[in-house]
Amino acid sequence: MPSKGMRSICFNPKTASFASPSRGAPPRPALPSPAAPAPVEVDKVIEAAALLIMKWNPDTSSYARVTSLFYESKREAAQFIACVNNLQKSMHAWASAGPATAPDGRLIHAQFLMEIAMKRLQKEFYQILSLNRAHLDPESVSARSSRASARSSISDYSDDGGGGDDACAARDSIAEVEEASTAAMSDLRSIAECMIASGYGKECVAIYKIIRKSIVDEGIYRLGVERMSASRAAKMDWDVLEMKVKNWLEAVKIAVRTLFNGERILCDHVFAASDTIRESCFSEISRDGAMLLFGFPELVARSKRLREEKMFRLLDMYLAISESWPEIESIFAFESTSAVVSQALASLARIGESARAILSDFEVVIQKESPKSSPPVAGGGVHALTVRVMNYLALLADYGSIVGDIFTDCPRPAKPSLPELYFDAAPESDNAPAVSLRLAWLILVLLCKLDGKAKRYKDVARSYLFLANNLQHVVSKVRASGLQELLGEEWVAKHEGKVKQFAGNYERLAWGQVLASLPEGSPPAASPAQAQERFRRFNTSFEEAYRKQRESVVPDPKLREEILGSVGGRLVQAYREFDEAHRPALGKERNAGRFVRYVPEDLENYLSEMFYGTGGGDVGITSSTSSLTSSNRHRSWSR
Incomplete structure (x- = not known):
């Protein structure tokens, strides 16, 4: 095959352009009828x-x-x-x-x-x-x-x-x-x-x-x-x-x-x-x-x-x-x-x-995805289906205006068929182009499938983290591709709000009992026995929550920082106030270390190791001097 350098025929620059219908030379004036020559x-x-x-x-x-x-x-x-x-x-x-x-x-x-x-x-x-x-x-x-x-x-x-x-x-x-x-x-x-x-x-x-x-x-x-x-x-x-x-x-x-x-x-x-x-x-x-x-x-x-x-x-x-x-x-x-x-x-x-038929077949493939087709994603991370679908749609959207040309004739999804959970986040059918509604619908189908897969987690908190992670991946893909222009800023903002909602549900279910073990306002303990009981209750609830959640994964750095900031900020600050109020009641008892297992810095270190998929460290350390440290992830949320 000839190389790409093939060029057009060299031609006289005086040649008339063929941009106009008459690409030839201008017509010559008609000659008068000749007379008979001598x-x-x-x-x-x-x-x-x-x-x-x-x-x-x-x-x-x-x-x-x-x-x-x-x-x-x-x-x-x-x-x-x-x-x-x-x-x-x-x-x-x-x-x-x-x-x-x-x-x-x-x-x-x-x-x-x-x-x-x-x-x-x-x-x-x-x-x-x-x-x-x-x-x-x-x-x-x-x-x-x-x-x-x-x-x-x-x-x-x-x-x-x-x-x-x-x-x-x-x-x-x-x-x-x-x-x-x-x-x-x-x-x-x-x-x-x-x-x-x-x-x-x-x-x-x-x-x-x-x-x-x-x-x-x-x-x-x-x-x-x-x-x-x-x-x-x-x-x-x-x-x-x-x-x-x-x-x-x-x-x-x-x-x-x-x-x-x-x-x-x-x-x-x-x-x-x-x-x-x-x-x-x-x-x-x-x-x-x-x-x-x-x-x-x-x-x-x-x-x-x-x-x-x-x-x-x-x-x-x-x-x-x-x-x-x-x-x-x-x-x-x-x-x-x-x-x-x-x-x-x-x-x-x-x-x-053919492109419209392929996209319809793609929707059928998503619809046929069974919640039991694969085991729950470890740590509540991003599902392979989410990655596959969003990569596909992002590549599709990056073709720009031709996508709108091709999918103009796509049938618009009927409003009654939209899942109620995501109905308010769908583009308005009266104003949105057909391609925007079509892509939004495919994402809705994906999210409904993810909702079914989330129910397979025995830990309800982990199921909400799974939903937050996957929806965050969806939003990130939309932000980084031509999907954002097609779906609109309002669509993105609404789904970002749902990510926060899922993350909030995870925090409440995963760490709510730990926060509840700390008396509101941290009143001074009336006796050493009361202080011991409150420290024991906190230790038990924190260690149980940590053991359940230490395998949790949050791949998106922004979402990970938000969850860590929210959980760590509230928990460390509350425990710091609790520790300062109740530790003096224990006095100098020889067994005080049995009850005060953590100092606020220990909690910071433990939480710093979470959501990376590394499993964190074992809890139950009885001395703050031997607590887990991590210089690159250590943070002091309460200061």
Whole structure:
């Protein structure tokens, strides 16, 4: 396959742009009807034409048979064209004046010379097209750097103030290519205009179509786009088909912006004299290759082997056509090439249809996920289903506006089908785009499945931590992708509020008993026995809660800090006040260490080790000097 550097045909900067419907040269003013020429003038025209035409008659001159007129002498080639044009005008004038005014035998002789001249020009036209592939064929010049890249490199050299010799060499090379290209195009145009004006346009067009169509067809083949039936595509393994898709994604950029664009520019230039011929030539040259190119995505989209992971290759093809759409419409603007545009549209429509079907199948997969399909996630962490679904939706949303285009026709979920738990967090169906509602609905389906999986935890506090972790992962993915723009800030804010709600429920259920063991306001103990009992009650509740929760996991750093700050801040501060109020009541009893197992710093250290999935340390330490320390996680929430 040619490299990405394939560039369009070098062309004369004076060539008219084809952005407008009339991409050729402006029409020439109509000439007045010629008067019948005098016999003397007839003789001069025929004599001048005969000398030059017969000189280059390949049937009578071995020199003319092996030599090219346009390569041998540009000046003489121009004279040849002028002689033929003069001869044609004279013949036209004679024919218009009527047989009575036509010189005897001279019109027949002029016709004889005209036929010889047309054979010569036909041969020259063929030779220029054949021998100038390097200057006229965008495929052949793909090995060279593009004109823009070369100019950019020269500019870099100039800016750096160095590489003068290299810059000059690059300039010379580019100038040589452009000069040869411009000359070849100019020669082709002058020959085509002369032959068309002389009534031999059919022969000229036939040569052009044969040569240029073979170049386009070869270019499509070299780009790796092959003819393939729908049945073959349907039976092809996805790995093989995916490789063809990747190849097509590179090919379509080159084909549109270089191959077809270059052919359109060349055709418009050579046949600028006739809009009808321009259209006919370009249509026949490009239609088969373009239909093959733009028909490929439709074949892929019809494959029955498409699954959720294939979605993104479809979107890549949709994006490739969408990005090239202005060029496609401009290049194939002729009525005779409208089938190419229709084929590109059909591929877009089929891709959209398949993408919507894949997304529906993806929803079915989520719906079929059984709460018992996997054991509860250790520590209440993020479930694999959450990761999978959110990665998928985030990638989908990152395709930007084309996602909205494709899923515009998605059926909107009915409000009664939305789970009541999340109903108030769904986008408003009256205002939100269809794609936003569709993605929000898929997330709701996911959250309902997670709600079912949360019920498998025996510890209710752990189930709420599981919900908080998974919803936080959902929100984080939305924030970090194009989902945020599609779902809206209000959606994100509402779900962030639910994360806090789940985290609050976890804190209340997991650590509420510990906080309840500390008397509110920490009144002074009336006796050592009361102080001992209160310390014993706190120790028991804290150690039980810690043993249950020390395996808990909070992967998200922000959520982990919030939970630790909330639990630690309240617990450490309350215990500090409790310790300061009740420790003096124990006096200097020998067994005081049995009751006062922790100092506030011990609680800070224990809590600092939580929610990392490391399991923390064992509780029940009887001396603060041997308590767990962690310099990198130690915090003092109550100070």
